Amino acid sequence: MVGFEQDIRPLFREFDRTEMEFAFDLWSYEDVKEHADSILERLEAGDMPCDLPWSEEQIERFRQWMAEGMQP
Ligand code: HEM
Structure with a gap:
């Protein structure tokens, strides 16, 4: 299971x-969850x-994080 704190947030640099x-x-x-569609679009x-x-x-x-229901 992909989780925000463990797997997703570390992908975003301070920059x-x-x-x-x-x-x-x-x-x-909360913010990344709310804007996940547009974030994925720009990443792709x-x-x-x-x-x-x-x-x-x-x-x-x-993508997997989104597919699994965006776990914290
Ligand atoms: C993984 C990192 C990043 C993600 C997921 C991301 C995602 C996005 C998204 C979804 C938008 C559209 C926002 C909106 O219209 O409400 C956007 C816009 C923008 N981002 Fe990023 N961004 C990232 C990193 C950066 C970096 C490092 C810069 C460097 C300057 C940057 C500069 C901009 C600028 C100037 C815009 C507004 C112009 C545009 O829509 O192209 N972003 N970004």
């Missing part, structure tokens, strides 16, 4: 969090993070 503060808090379970498009796209393995972990 990601700071840059995205205008829209949501990437270290907040490869344009977020702005500097270094995630690997397919990282994106798959996020």
Whole structure:
């Protein structure tokens, strides 16, 4: 089972969090849950993070977290 605290939050760097503060808090379970669809969309498009796209393995972990009902 993929969990936010254990598997998802560590994927977001302090830089990601700071840059995205205008829209949501990437270290907040509630925020990432609420914006999961648009976050996944941008990860898959490869344009977020702005500097270094995630690997397919990282994106798959996020997808799995969503598929399992976004556990804390
Ligand atoms: C894993 C990390 C990141 C994720 C998941 C992410 C996700 C997103 C999402 C979902 C939006 C659309 C927000 C909205 O319209 O409400 C967005 C916008 C934006 N992000 Fe990120 N972001 C990440 C990291 C970064 C980084 C490192 C930068 C570097 C500067 C950045 C810069 C921006 C900017 C400037 C926008 C607004 C312009 C646009 O929509 O393209 N983001 N991001």
